[in-house]
Amino acid sequence: MKENQAIRQAKYVEAIAEALVQAMECDERVFVMGIGVDDPTGVFGSTRPAFKRFGKKRVFTIPLSENAITGVGIGAALSGLRPIMVHARNDFLLLTMDQLVNHAAKWSYMAGGRMKVPFTIRAIIGRGWGQGPQHSQSLQALFVHTPGLKVVMPATPYDAKGLLLASIRDDCPVIFIEHRRLYDTVGPVPEETYTVPLGKGAVRREGRDVTVVASSLMVLEALQASQLLQSDGIAAEVIDLRTLSPLDDELVFDSVRKTGRLVVADTGWETCGVAAEVSARVASNVFGSLKAPIRRVCLPDSPTPTCPSLEREFYPGAEDIAAAVRTVVGRVKEPVRPRASAQTQESWDKGFTGPF
Amino acid sequence: MKNKEFHLNLCRMMLLIRRTEEKIGELYPEQEMKCAVHLSIGEEASAVGVCAALRGDDVIYSTHRCHAHYLAKGGNLKRMVAELYGKAAGCCRGKGGSMHLADPEVGMMGSSAIVAGSIPLAVGSALAFSMKGNDRVAVALFGDGGAEQGSFPECLSFASLKSLPVIFVCENNLYATHTHISARQPKDNIYQRGEPYGVPGTQVDGNDVLAVYEAASQAVERCRRGKGPSLLECRTYRWMGHVGPDYDYDLGYRSKQELEEWMRRCPILTYERTLVSAGICSQSDLDLIRGEVDEEVARAVTFAKSSPEPELDDLLQDVY
Numbered sequence: 291m292k293e294n295q296a297i298r299q300a301k302y303v304e305a306i307a308e309a310l311v312q313a314m315e316c317d318e319r320v321f322v323m324g325i326g327v328d329d330p331t332g333v334f335g336s337t338r339p340a341f342k343r344f345g346k347k348r349v350f351t352i353p354l355s356e357n358a359i360t361g362v363g364i365g366a367a368l369s370g371l372r373p374i375m376v377h378a379r380n381d382f383l384l385l386t387m388d389q390l391v392n393h394a395a396k397w398s399y400m401a402g403g404r405m406k407v408p409f410t411i412r413a414i415i416g417r418g419w420g421q422g423p424q425h426s427q428s429l430q431a432l433f434v435h436t437p438g439l440k441v442v443m444p445a446t447p448y449d450a451k452g453l454l455l456a457s458i459r460d461d462c463p464v465i466f467i468e469h470r471r472l473y474d475t476v477g478p479v480p481e482e483t484y485t486v487p488l489g490k491g492a493v494r495r496e497g498r499d500v501t502v503v504a505s506s507l508m509v510l511e512a513l514q515a516s517q518l519l520q521s522d523g524i525a526a527e528v529i530d531l532r533t534l535s536p537l538d539d540e541l542v543f544d545s546v547r548k549t550g551r552l553v554v555a556d557t558g559w560e561t562c563g564v565a566a567e568v569s570a571r572v573a574s575n576v577f578g579s580l581k582a583p584i585r586r587v588c589l590p591d592s593p594t595p596t597c598p599s600l601e602r603e604f605y606p607g608a609e610d611i612a613a614a615v616r617t618v619v620g621r622v623k624e625p626v627r628p629r630a631s632a633q634t635q636e637s638w639d640k641g642f643t644g645p646f
Numbered sequence: 647m648k649n650k651e652f653h654l655n656l657c658r659m660m661l662l663i664r665r666t667e668e669k670i671g672e673l674y675p676e677q678e679m680k681c682a683v684h685l686s687i688g689e690e691a692s693a694v695g696v697c698a699a700l701r702g703d704d705v706i707y708s709t710h711r712c713h714a715h716y717l718a719k720g721g722n723l724k725r726m727v728a729e730l731y732g733k734a735a736g737c738c739r740g741k742g743g744s745m746h747l748a749d750p751e752v753g754m755m756g757s758s759a760i761v762a763g764s765i766p767l768a769v770g771s772a773l774a775f776s777m778k779g780n781d782r783v784a785v786a787l788f789g790d791g792g793a794e795q796g797s798f799p800e801c802l803s804f805a806s807l808k809s810l811p812v813i814f815v816c817e818n819n820l821y822a823t824h825t826h827i828s829a830r831q832p833k834d835n836i837y838q839r840g841e842p843y844g845v846p847g848t849q850v851d852g853n854d855v856l857a858v859y860e861a862a863s864q865a866v867e868r869c870r871r872g873k874g875p876s877l878l879e880c881r882t883y884r885w886m887g888h889v890g891p892d893y894d895y896d897l898g899y900r901s902k903q904e905l906e907e908w909m910r911r912c913p914i915l916t917y918e919r920t921l922v923s924a925g926i927c928s929q930s931d932l933d934l935i936r937g938e939v940d941e942e943v944a945r946a947v948t949f950a951k952s953s954p955e956p957e958l959d960d961l962l963q964d965v966y
Binding site: 353364438 | 705707737738739740741746748749755756758760763764765766767768769770771773774775777778784796797800801803804807963964965966
C-alpha cells in the first residue's frame with residue numbers, strides 16, 4: 291500500500307460482510323447458515339452481500355433448531371466443508387452448548403487428532419434499546435472456559451475482517467463474538483483479503499503508568515478513558531486482546547512489567563469472567579512487577595435490566611475505567627462509581643432509533 | 647440372490663463382534679481396561695446388516711455403545727482393543743476409549759457418549775455430501791433413548807427439508823440404562839416418528855441380519871437417488887447390563903425369563919442355522935470362521951496389551 295494512498299474506510303458490519311464474501315470467493319467449501327441469513331435484513335446487513343453474491347445454495351436459513359444445526363455444522367466440517375453459523379444474538383448460543391462444548395470442542399481430541407472441526411460460529415452481543423436479560427448477554431467466559439474452542443472478539447472494523455477471515459481458515463471451532471454497538475463504527479479496512487492472526491493481541495495506545503486490558507466494545511471505552519486520564523497526567527497503555535482464547539499472555543505480561551499496574555475491562559460479568567482470568571494470570575506470572583492491586587471493570591452480578599435508567603447503571607464505561615485507573619495509580623482510595631457511563635450511553639442512543 | 651461369500655462375511659462380522667466383546671468381558675475383571683464398556687452382545691445383526699448395505703466411502707456416527715458399529719464399518723480390531731486398554735496405538739490414541747471409537751479412514755466418524763449427540767453430525771456429513779453433489783450416504787446410529795432427545799425430531803425435520811442422504815437407524819433394545827421404553831415413551835412407534843416430517847420409516851427385526859440388510863439397502867438406494875432421508879427402527883435386545891460385562895437381571899428391572907426369550911433369538915445362531923439348513927454353507931464352514939475369528943481376537947488382545955502407553959506430552963496435543 292502506497293503511503294499517500296488512503297486506506298478505504300468502512301463500517302464494522304461492512305468489514306464482516308466483506309470477509310464473508312471474500313472467504314466464499316477464495317474457498318468453495320465455505321458456506322453460511324443461520325436464522326434469517328438470507329432474509330432481506332440479513333442479520334443487520336452482515337450476511338446480505340454474501341447472499342446476493344452466492345445465493346441460497348451457500349447462504350441459507352435454518353429451522354429454529356440451533357442445537358441440532360450446530361451439530362450439523364460439526365458434521366459438515368468433519369466431511370470437508372467450512373461452515374459459518376450465525377446467531378443474531380449471543381444468547382441463543384446457550385441453546386447450542388451441548389453441541390459446542392460436548393462435541394465441537396472435543397471431537398478432535400477424542401479422536402486422537404484424526405479429525406478436525408473447522409467451524410466458525412458468529413454471534414452478536416446486543417446492548418441498549420431494551421435488549422434486556424435475554425438479548426444482551428456477553429457469554430465469552432463460558433467458551434473461554436472450554437478447552438477446544440477458540441474465542442475471538444474484534445473491536446475494530448480492520449480486525450473484524452481480518453480475524454473473521456483467520457477464523458474461517460482455522461481448523462478449530464471458533465466462537466466469533468461481535469458487538470452490535472460496534473456495527474456502525476468506521477475505520478480503515480483494506481479492500482484486499484488479509485488475516486489478523488488468532489491469539490495475538492494489540493497495543494492500541496502506549497503508556498507508562500497503567501495497563502488497561504480490554505476487548506470488543508471495552509477497547510473503545512478504554513481508549514476514551516485514556517484521554518480522560520491524560521488530563522490528570524496519567525498515561526494509560528491500552529491492550530486489545532482481540533482473541534480471548536488462546537490469550538496473548540506475553541503481550542499483557544510485558545506491559546504490566548513496564549507499568550506495574552493493571553485494570554481489566556470486559557463486556558461480561560465480573561465473577562469468573564475473562565477479567566478474572568487475565569488478573570489471575572498476571573498475578574501468577576508477574577506479581578513482582580505489580581505496584582498496586584488489580585482492578586476489574588465488568589458487569590455487576592445481575593441480569594441485564596431492560597429499562598434505560600437501570601441499564602445506564604448496569605453498563606460500565608470509560609468513566610468507570612478511568613476511576614479504576616485513578617485508584618490503582620493511588621490518586622483516590624476507592625473508585626467512585628461515577629454513573630458517567632450514562633454520558634456515552636446517551637450519546638449512542640441519540641444516534642440510534644429503534645427497533646433494535 | 648447373494649452368494650455364499652456375502653453370507654459368510656455377515657456371519658464372520660457378527661462373530662467377530664460377539665467374540666471380541668465376550669473376550670472383553672472375560673478380561674475386564676483384570677482391571678486393565680480402565681474405561682466404561684457398553685457391550686452390544688445380542689445386538690450384532692443391526693450393526694452388521696446396516697453396514698453391509700454401505701460403501702466404504704459412506705460414513706456412520708455412533709454412540710457410547712459403539713464397538714459393533716466400529717467393527718462392522720471396517721474399523722481396525724487391534725487398534726480398537728488397544729484403545730480400550732488406553733494405549734498409544736489405539737484408534738484414538740487412548741484419548742477416546744470405549745465410548746468414543748473412531749476410524750475416519752473407513753468412514754467411522756466417531757461416537758458420542760451424549761445420548762443422541764451424534765445424530766446431527768451425521769446429518770451434517772449428509773449436508774456436505776449433498777452440497778458437494780456426490781452420492782455418499784451418512785448414517786446416524788442411536789438407541790431408543792436417543793429418540794427421546796430434541797435433536798432427533800429436529801434432525802428429521804432438517805434432513806427432510808434439505809432432502810439429505812442420511813439414514814436414521816434406531817437400535818431399539820427396549821431399555822435406557824435400567825428403564826423400559828414403556829416408562830419413557832407414550833407410544834412404542836419410533837419408526838413412525840419421521841412421518842410428520844415426510845421421512846419414511848420401517849420397523850424390522852433387528853436380530854435378523856438379512857432383514858436389516860434389505861431395509862438398509864432400500865434406504866441407501868433412496869439416498870443415492872437423491873430422494874432424501876429414511877428412518878429404520880431395528881428391534882433388538884442387549885443381553886448384558888447397560889454398562890460392564892455382566893448379566894444384570896438380578897437387579898430386578900427386567901426378568902431372566904425375558905432375557906432367555908431373546909437369547910433364544912440369538913442373531914448369530916439363528917442366521918447360522920438358516921444358512922446351513924438352506925444349504926448355503928456347511929457347519930464346517932462356520933467352524934472354520936469361528937476358529938479364525940478367535941485367533942484374530944487373541945492377536946488383537948496380545949497387540950493391545952503389549953503396546954506402550956501414550957507419551958505424557960500427548961496430554962495437551964490435539965486440543966486445538
